[in-house]
Amino acid sequence: MTRATRSTLAALAVLALAAAPAGAQTGNQSDITGPVITGSGPAGGSFLGAGLRSENELFGRAADAVVFRNARIGCAVRGAEAAYRDSVAREPQTPAQRRVLDLLAVNADRPAADPVAAAVAAALAHGADPGSPLGMAARRLADALDGLMRDRGGCAQARQEYTEAPQWREAIDAFQHYVHDAPDSAFSPPAPELLAIHAALQRVVEEALRRRGR
Amino acid sequence: MPSIRTALLAAALPLLVHAAAHAQGSPPPRKRLDVITQGMTPAQVRALLGEPIRTSRDGRLTYLYYANGCVGCADDYVVVRDCRVVGARFDNPNRYVARADSMDATAPPPAECALAAAEPARPPVRLPDPLPADSLRHAPAGPRDLNPGGAPPAERRPLVAPDGPTAPGAPEAPAAALPQQDPRAWRAQLTLRRPVTHLVAVPAASISSPTAFGSQQGEAFVGAAYQARTRFTHLSDGAFVLGFGLGDRQRYVGLEVAATSYSTLRGGGPLQTGGLSFKLHRALSETWGAAVGYENALDWGGSDAGHSPYAVVTHIFRLKPDATQPVSALAATLGVGAGRFRTERDVVANRKTANVFGAVGLQVFEPVSVTADWNGQDLFAGVSVAPARRIPFVVTAGFADITRNAGDGPRFIVSAALGFRYLPPFFF
Numbered sequence: 001m002t003r004a005t006r007s008t009l010a011a012l013a014v015l016a017l018a019a020a021p022a023g024a025q026t027g028n029q030s031d032i033t034g035p036v037i038t039g040s041g042p043a044g045g046s047f048l049g050a051g052l053r054s055e056n057e058l059f060g061r062a063a064d065a066v067v068f069r070n071a072r073i074g075c076a077v078r079g080a081e082a083a084y085r086d087s088v089a090r091e092p093q094t095p096a097q098r099r100v101l102d103l104l105a106v107n108a109d110r111p112a113a114d115p116v117a118a119a120v121a122a123a124l125a126h127g128a129d130p131g132s133p134l135g136m137a138a139r140r141l142a143d144a145l146d147g148l149m150r151d152r153g154g155c156a157q158a159r160q161e162y163t164e165a166p167q168w169r170e171a172i173d174a175f176q177h178y179v180h181d182a183p184d185s186a187f188s189p190p191a192p193e194l195l196a197i198h199a200a201l202q203r204v205v206e207e208a209l210r211r212r213g214r
Numbered sequence: 215m216p217s218i219r220t221a222l223l224a225a226a227l228p229l230l231v232h233a234a235a236h237a238q239g240s241p242p243p244r245k246r247l248d249v250i251t252q253g254m255t256p257a258q259v260r261a262l263l264g265e266p267i268r269t270s271r272d273g274r275l276t277y278l279y280y281a282n283g284c285v286g287c288a289d290d291y292v293v294v295r296d297c298r299v300v301g302a303r304f305d306n307p308n309r310y311v312a313r314a315d316s317m318d319a320t321a322p323p324p325a326e327c328a329l330a331a332a333e334p335a336r337p338p339v340r341l342p343d344p345l346p347a348d349s350l351r352h353a354p355a356g357p358r359d360l361n362p363g364g365a366p367p368a369e370r371r372p373l374v375a376p377d378g379p380t381a382p383g384a385p386e387a388p389a390a391a392l393p394q395q396d397p398r399a400w401r402a403q404l405t406l407r408r409p410v411t412h413l414v415a416v417p418a419a420s421i422s423s424p425t426a427f428g429s430q431q432g433e434a435f436v437g438a439a440y441q442a443r444t445r446f447t448h449l450s451d452g453a454f455v456l457g458f459g460l461g462d463r464q465r466y467v468g469l470e471v472a473a474t475s476y477s478t479l480r481g482g483g484p485l486q487t488g489g490l491s492f493k494l495h496r497a498l499s500e501t502w503g504a505a506v507g508y509e510n511a512l513d514w515g516g517s518d519a520g521h522s523p524y525a526v527v528t529h530i531f532r533l534k535p536d537a538t539q540p541v542s543a544l545a546a547t548l549g550v551g552a553g554r555f556r557t558e559r560d561v562v563a564n565r566k567t568a569n570v571f572g573a574v575g576l577q578v579f580e581p582v583s584v585t586a587d588w589n590g591q592d593l594f595a596g597v598s599v600a601p602a603r604r605i606p607f608v609v610t611a612g613f614a615d616i617t618r619n620a621g622d623g624p625r626f627i628v629s630a631a632l633g634f635r636y637l638p639p640f641f642f
Contacts, residue, residue: 034441
């Protein structure tokens with residue numbers, strides 16, 4: 001037990017002795033004359049709105065806009081993207097991976113985006129009508145991935161300068177939405193493109209979170 | 215006869231000279247541009263570009279391929295979905311694709327949807343045609359967009375392969391068949407595990423006055439309060455609280471229920487004296503909230519807190535867009551209430567009046583705030599600290615009655631509270 005711990009315990013003991021029971025008082029003199037704890041106010045949170053607040057590891061909000069939680073996160077994401085582009089440049093790619101990496105603008109010789117996005121969306125839709133929930137979820141995901149990992153240069157000073165943050169948030173949300181809400185038929189088995197998307201997003205996000213701590 | 219031949223030659227000579235001059239000095243006739251527009255039917259494409267050299271399908275997409283004369287390039291292609299052109303990629307500089315502002319949603323006649331009647335055989339000298347994916351992979355960046363009759367794009371891939379070596383592409387890998395397994399297993403495997411969301415600790419914005427924000431479904435809190443001495447005494451006192459929320463403050467309304475144990479240090483012990491308080495609260499926006507409440511609506515053990523109905527609004531002024539920056543927010547609370555919110559004079563005279571209360575909290579740093587709080591009787595001032603960013607534990611310390619409006623002078627006070635979720639995940 002350290003000296004500081006012993007001192008703290010001694011102080012608490014003195015405090016307990018000082019709080020010995022006393023006779024009751026007349027109204028308005030004791031129960032509401034200190035910090036009033038008839039609600040969650042003492043637990044804080046008012047500066048961010050009501051009740052408990054949560055914070056995402058990557059994202060935050062600046063006014064009404066989605067931004068990275070801080071500039072360091074934005075820099076880590078760009079660094080992770082660059083590392084990923086370099087790593088896959090020499091890796092063998094299946095046709096599905098190529099389509100996805102073309103859509104993400106990871107591949108250097110990226111063709112026109114529209115046909116690639118249409119091809120990826122069609123693969124994710126598993127033949128469903130474009131207006132169906134699965135078709136729309138597939139299209140949303142394909143659109144969110146368009147150019148997501150293109151080379152945007154180095155790091156910026158302020159988190160608002162990382163304008164790709166909303167697209168990253170949308171890409172992750174669209175992917176999660178697809179995985180959680182697509183019918184079982186979309187996983188019997190899933191489109192190879194979906195696995196390629198998962199691998200790309202997961203790898204960059206993990207690497208970004210790892211770099212954040214550097 | 216010679217005279218006739220001479221006359222004919224003399225007559226033809228000017229025409230030959232004129233033809234030669236025209237052939238050397240005038241520009242060649244302009245080539246026709248083939249413009250494929252989104253929404254065209256396959257029949258319209260074939261009428262414009264001719265029969266495709268081959269077709270292929272990928273899901274609901276159909277690709278019509280056309281030779282373009284570009285050495286080392288993939289063929290030009292038009293992408294058709296549901297009998298309508300949705301895109302194309304051309305290396306032939308005389309072919310363009312135009313984006314349509316709105317596509318015709320009506321189904322074309324079946325005859326319009328016919329693709330090439332027969333797929334022409336590939337020339338034997340050509341390399342095997344790449345798969346559509348390969349053509350996407352190796353295709354150069356074609357016309358980025360689309361100009362129905364306008365100027366051609368500034369950059370075009372040359373139709374002749376450059377002399378130097380071409381940049382090597384990524385090696386190809388065969389596509390492996392995916393195993394059949396339970397869709398639930400696939401969902402679990404494919405769910406992104408990160409980034410995760412954590413609870414975040416934020417300091418308090420009031421000390422004695424209730425704010426318009428509160429707990430909702432899934433949220434709960436425990437806390438303790440201590441005052442070094444109560445009014446007109448030298449005896450300390452303490453209290454504890456356990457509360458939880460119900461409802462949805464943004465879509466409907468939230469209900470906060472709190473059970474407070476008063477006089478816990480110097481009275482009969484925990485829960486011997488206490489009260490049950492309620493607050494209905496609604497988030498009007500990200501920065502506005504409104505609430506009505508009833509403190510100690512039910513009480514027991516002879517508490518001197520009294521019953522205190524109130525109504526209150528709170529507004530958050532965002533001073534900076536980034537909450538991690540210093541001096542980023544100010545929370546202002548204004549309310550009216552009876553019971554403990556009355557002036558001391560009205561309390562002593564037992565007059566059933568109402569009074570105004572309010573609090574102002576300034577978030578000096580992300581985990582630290584300073585607060586001034588007028589609860590209708592006396593002024594509180596203090597500092598609130600959330601020491602651990604990911605744990606909603608908040609300590610607030612300060613002084614009560616610093617203006618001596620009620621009681622016998624300033625008194626040291628402190629409170630500590632922890633927020634948590636009572637429904638899983640407890641920390642997310």
